[in-house]
Every structure is written in structure tokens, then in C-alpha cells.
Amino acid sequence: MAERAKAEDIVSSQPLEGFYEKALSKAERVRLRHARQIQGLEEEIALLRVRLQTLARDHPENLELLLKGITTLIRAVSAKYRLSKQAEEDLFHSVMGVIKGIGEVLLPEVPHKSE
16 A cells, blocks of 8 residues: 555656656757646736637638637637636627628628529
């Protein structure tokens, strides 16, 4: 029993550094060490917003990718504020309503000719 406790102490006291580092380039390992010191999701949320804005501006027709990005943003915001599943769904539906409204303005449907 004491041997098992010692083994668990050794495993739990060792950082998992190196587990992924073997697959990273030298530059990525440096960035990984820096990234480990960042707390919170503010930078990730900001980056997602900037990328979504760029995508909406440059490729408004790519609704599938926009929706994936929006879903990811909503999950990140939900995680940051620890929203309940219902609050996350409500936020998603609210954002989707705004996106649909913008989409209708940017990409109005072409009227079909009756034959």
C-alpha cells in the first residue's frame, strides 16, 4: 500500500511538460512555455472575434464556417462565465437571430422566376 502511495505521489508531482513538446518545433515550444503562463480566455475570445469579423467581411457566403466560428465563440464565452447549458443555448439563439438578420441584408435571396 505504501509503495502505491509513493508511486502516485511521484506521478502527480511530475508536470506533464514534454508530453506534447516532442511533437512541436523549437519555436512552438517557446510559445507553449509562454502560453502556459496566460490565465483566462480573454485573448482567445478576442482572437475569435477578430477572425470572425475578417471572415464575415471577406467571405460572407461561407455560412458554414461562420456558424462553426460563432459556435466556438459561444462555447468560449460560456466557459469564461460558466454559463448553464440553457443560458448557452439562449445566447446561441440570440446570436443566430442577429446573424440571420445580417445575412438577409448581405445576401438577399434571388427571386425565382416562375416557369
